[in-house]
Amino acid sequence: MAGLVPMTKLNILDNQHPTRTVAPSLELAPRPTSLAPHSRHQVPEEQPRWSQRFEGALHPFITRFNASIGFDLTLLQQDLDGSIAHGRMLAACGVITAAEAEQVVDGLETVRREAAAGTFCPGVEAEDVHFAVERRLIELVGDVGKKLHTGRSRNDQVGTDLRLWLRERIDELEVLLRRYGQTLLRLAEAHVDTMIPGYTHLQRAQPLSLAHHLLAYVEMTRRDRQRLAQVRQRVNVSPLGAAALAGTPVPIDRRQTAAALGFAEIYRNSLDAVSDRDFAVEFLAAASLVMVHLSRLSEEVILWASQEFAFISLTDRCATGSSLMPQKKNPDVPELVRGKTGRVFGHLQALLTVMKGLPLAYNKDLQEDKEGLFDAVRTTRDCLEAMTILLEEGLSFQPQRLVAAVGNDFANATDVADYLVARGVPFREAYGLVGGLVKTCLQQGILLRDVPLEQWQQVHSAFAEDIFAALEPRQVVAARLSEGGTGFARVREALEQAKAAFAD
Numbered sequence: 001m002a003g004l005v006p007m008t009k010l011n012i013l014d015n016q017h018p019t020r021t022v023a024p025s026l027e028l029a030p031r032p033t034s035l036a037p038h039s040r041h042q043v044p045e046e047q048p049r050w051s052q053r054f055e056g057a058l059h060p061f062i063t064r065f066n067a068s069i070g071f072d073l074t075l076l077q078q079d080l081d082g083s084i085a086h087g088r089m090l091a092a093c094g095v096i097t098a099a100e101a102e103q104v105v106d107g108l109e110t111v112r113r114e115a116a117a118g119t120f121c122p123g124v125e126a127e128d129v130h131f132a133v134e135r136r137l138i139e140l141v142g143d144v145g146k147k148l149h150t151g152r153s154r155n156d157q158v159g160t161d162l163r164l165w166l167r168e169r170i171d172e173l174e175v176l177l178r179r180y181g182q183t184l185l186r187l188a189e190a191h192v193d194t195m196i197p198g199y200t201h202l203q204r205a206q207p208l209s210l211a212h213h214l215l216a217y218v219e220m221t222r223r224d225r226q227r228l229a230q231v232r233q234r235v236n237v238s239p240l241g242a243a244a245l246a247g248t249p250v251p252i253d254r255r256q257t258a259a260a261l262g263f264a265e266i267y268r269n270s271l272d273a274v275s276d277r278d279f280a281v282e283f284l285a286a287a288s289l290v291m292v293h294l295s296r297l298s299e300e301v302i303l304w305a306s307q308e309f310a311f312i313s314l315t316d317r318c319a320t321g322s323s324l325m326p327q328k329k330n331p332d333v334p335e336l337v338r339g340k341t342g343r344v345f346g347h348l349q350a351l352l353t354v355m356k357g358l359p360l361a362y363n364k365d366l367q368e369d370k371e372g373l374f375d376a377v378r379t380t381r382d383c384l385e386a387m388t389i390l391l392e393e394g395l396s397f398q399p400q401r402l403v404a405a406v407g408n409d410f411a412n413a414t415d416v417a418d419y420l421v422a423r424g425v426p427f428r429e430a431y432g433l434v435g436g437l438v439k440t441c442l443q444q445g446i447l448l449r450d451v452p453l454e455q456w457q458q459v460h461s462a463f464a465e466d467i468f469a470a471l472e473p474r475q476v477v478a479a480r481l482s483e484g485g486t487g488f489a490r491v492r493e494a495l496e497q498a499k500a501a502f503a504d
């Protein structure tokens with residue numbers, strides 16, 4: 001192959017294919033956002049011929065502009081799996097012989113071994129992973145390899161590959177989400193009796209069990225898992241056999257390839273099959289919400305680690321220093337998670353934009369579905385992993401600071417009103433009376449617990465000695481026993497229920 005640059009081992013995309021190798025020109029060349037002179041780009045002179053309809057070669061720059069091989073090698077394993085299923089189905093349907101199918105399958109398995117050994121390194125002239133595999137197959141097994149593409153197109157092929165790939169990634173994310181949830185649950189279990197101020201408008205509102213606060217994130221994680229499971233159902237539908245757009249006269253069996261590849265259903269309409277990316281949009285939306293949840297917790301951790309809150313201290317495992325200020329310890333991990341959230345939103349927006357004007361059926365625009373999806377998967381996965389580590393070993397709650405924070409304000413004012421309500425005073429009246437008392441306290445620079453009984457009784461005759469017990473933060477929390485409330489007994493219940501939902 002004339003003009004191919006020497007191969008270097010490069011770990012592209014992520015650790016899904018640890019020994020993937022590609023020609024460096026694919027990875028390192030700038031993305032062709034502007035049409036720089038083609039002489040600057042190393043592109044082989046010799047281009048593949050399409051059908052005999054074509055006489056000339058593709059412009060070298062356009063070869064590179066058109067190619068997806070620089071990123072779609074990520075789909076290699078799925079492309080091989082899909083091709084093996086297709087080849088076996090062709091034999092079962094009598095389109096090729098069983099012996100031919102075995103040759104094809106052997107050849108495809110050889111490509112898999114070459115990839116594992118790092119010797120399958122298609123260059124940009126291969127255009128995409130599908131052509132690269134087919135070409136190598138023909139080199140390996142000869143003319144019989146030319147029969148594999150019977151009754152299919154790269155259009156249904158790429159849709160199949162992408163769905164198989166995403167299905168695996170969703171299953172990995174489910175494991176990570178479960179582990180993240182279990183970590184939150186362990187932390188919650190250790191802090192049922194720890195109290196933390198609860199906020200509205202970032203103003204102290206009412207004290208909470210810290211476990212209750214953490215369990216709110218567990219609930220978000222439960223919904224994230226449900227959402228991904230639902231998206232998985234829509235991912236798990238086979239487009240294979242839709243061919244280019246209209247189906248095929250070749251007597252194929254779509255249900256056989258679907259079953260072989262573990263798809264639960266097949267697309268009913270061939271046009272929809274090759275042009276639908278709803279499943280990828282839905283995944284990006286679900287991943288965006290995972291990121292929203294991680295980012296919200298990140299924001300809280302960052303606030304809690306500040307000297308103003310100091311509810312937690314960061315351990316050396318996850319914090320970094322400043323190059324200039326020797327006293328600094330920075331919460332880089334949650335800041336990065338918060339910062340990376342925008343990438344995933346961006347990929348969602350980008351794919352929606354790709355889709356919105358596409359006439360049926362396949363259009364090359366659809367090649368733009370991949371890089372964002374790959375990055376979104378990697379980003380979400382990395383952020384889940386990082387947050388799990390942060391919760392496990394990166395932070396510890398500061399009991400003294402939390403005790404001080406829940407005892408030194410008027411976060412028990414609602415409870416005084418509720419005290420009167422329990423003694424027959426209408427809430428709005430009680431609310432007004434307590435507001436007045438809070439105002440007096442603020443003027444005197446005291447808290448409600450410092451108000452002598454006589455003064456309470458001047459406010460309302462229903463106040464008795466037991467008001468002081470009712471003001472205690474622990475009592476304030478314990479009393480909130482409505483379903484879903486922060487009462488310690490309710491929190492213990494919720495914890496057990498969530499633990500069952502997150503059990504392996």
Ligand code: ARG
Pocket residue numbers: 068072128154155158362364366367368
């Ligand atoms: N590389 C292409 C993609 O990612 C594969 C499908 C190409 N089909 C076509 N008709 N040009 O979408």
